[in-house]
Amino acid sequence: MIENTDNERKTLILTGASRGIGHATVKRFSSAGWRVITCSRHGFPENCPWDAGPEDHIQLDLANPGDVKRAIHEMRERLQANGSRLNALVNNAAISPKGPGGSRLAAMDMDVEDWTTVFQINLFAPIMLGRGLLEELKAAKGSVVNVTSIAGGKVHPFAGAAYSTSKAALFALTRExxxxxxPLGVRVNAISPGEIETSILSPGTEKLIVDIPMRRLGQPEEVAKAIYFLCTDASSYVNGAELHINGGQHV
Incomplete structure (x- = not known):
C-alpha cells in the first residue's frame, strides 16, 4: 500500500542495500512510495534484489574518503530533480572482519591499517555523508538514522573489537x-540491532537464542519497520535516541 500522501515524493539515501537489513529497508520505504537511492561498492546488478534501476544506484567505496566525497557530489546532483530535498539518510553499511570459521577478532588480532578501514566505513563515512548532504536534509526537515549494534555496548562472542568499538563510537556520533x-531541523537517531536472521550470521549464533527473552532471532523486516518509524512524522520529537531491536537481549 502506498502511504506517502505528500504532493512531493519523499527520497531516502541508503548505504548497504543489497542484502539483509538494507534490502528489507529498501522494500519497506519503496512500498510506502519513497524513492530510494542505494549505494554500494558494486555497480547496479542485473539480478537486482530491490525494485530500482541504475538511475537510483550509486557505486561507492566507503573505505575511500576521496570516493565518498565524489559520491556526495553525485548524490546532490541526483537530488536536484526533486528540488534538492533529502528526507532521510540511513547509514547502514558496515564491515565486521572475522577470523577463521567466523571467529571473533580480539583487540590484538588486527593490524592498525585494518582498524582504520573499519572505522572509515563504520564511523567516518556516516559523518561525511551527513555533513555533505546537510543542506538537502535541512530543506526537507529530514532525518538521519545510523545503524549501530548490540556489540557496541558489550563484548560480543562473534563481533570483533574493531567492529564493536566503531559501533560504540557511532552512537556517540549520533548523540553529537x-x-x-x-537546531537546523534535522533529527539524528540510531537503531541498535541484536541477532538478526540474515545471510551473514556467524556460525553458532543460534546458541545465543537462550539469552534472548523472546527466544528467537529478529527478522530484517522488523528492523526496517523501526528505521521507517524514525524517518517519518510518527517520531517527530525523537532525537538523539538509540532504539534497541534485539528481543530484550540487552537486558
Missing amino acids: MAHDFG
Whole structure:
C-alpha cells in the first residue's frame, strides 16, 4: 500500500542495500512510495534484489574518503530533480572482519591499517555523508538514522573489537549529530540491532537464542519497520535516541 500522501515524493539515501537489513529497508520505504537511492561498492546488478534501476544506484567505496566525497557530489546532483530535498539518510553499511570459521577478532588480532578501514566505513563515512548532504536534509526537515549494534555496548562472542568499538563510537556520533543538526531541523537517531536472521550470521549464533527473552532471532523486516518509524512524522520529537531491536537481549 502506498502511504506517502505528500504532493512531493519523499527520497531516502541508503548505504548497504543489497542484502539483509538494507534490502528489507529498501522494500519497506519503496512500498510506502519513497524513492530510494542505494549505494554500494558494486555497480547496479542485473539480478537486482530491490525494485530500482541504475538511475537510483550509486557505486561507492566507503573505505575511500576521496570516493565518498565524489559520491556526495553525485548524490546532490541526483537530488536536484526533486528540488534538492533529502528526507532521510540511513547509514547502514558496515564491515565486521572475522577470523577463521567466523571467529571473533580480539583487540590484538588486527593490524592498525585494518582498524582504520573499519572505522572509515563504520564511523567516518556516516559523518561525511551527513555533513555533505546537510543542506538537502535541512530543506526537507529530514532525518538521519545510523545503524549501530548490540556489540557496541558489550563484548560480543562473534563481533570483533574493531567492529564493536566503531559501533560504540557511532552512537556517540549520533548523540553529537543530534545536538548539532537538531537546531537546523534535522533529527539524528540510531537503531541498535541484536541477532538478526540474515545471510551473514556467524556460525553458532543460534546458541545465543537462550539469552534472548523472546527466544528467537529478529527478522530484517522488523528492523526496517523501526528505521521507517524514525524517518517519518510518527517520531517527530525523537532525537538523539538509540532504539534497541534485539528481543530484550540487552537486558
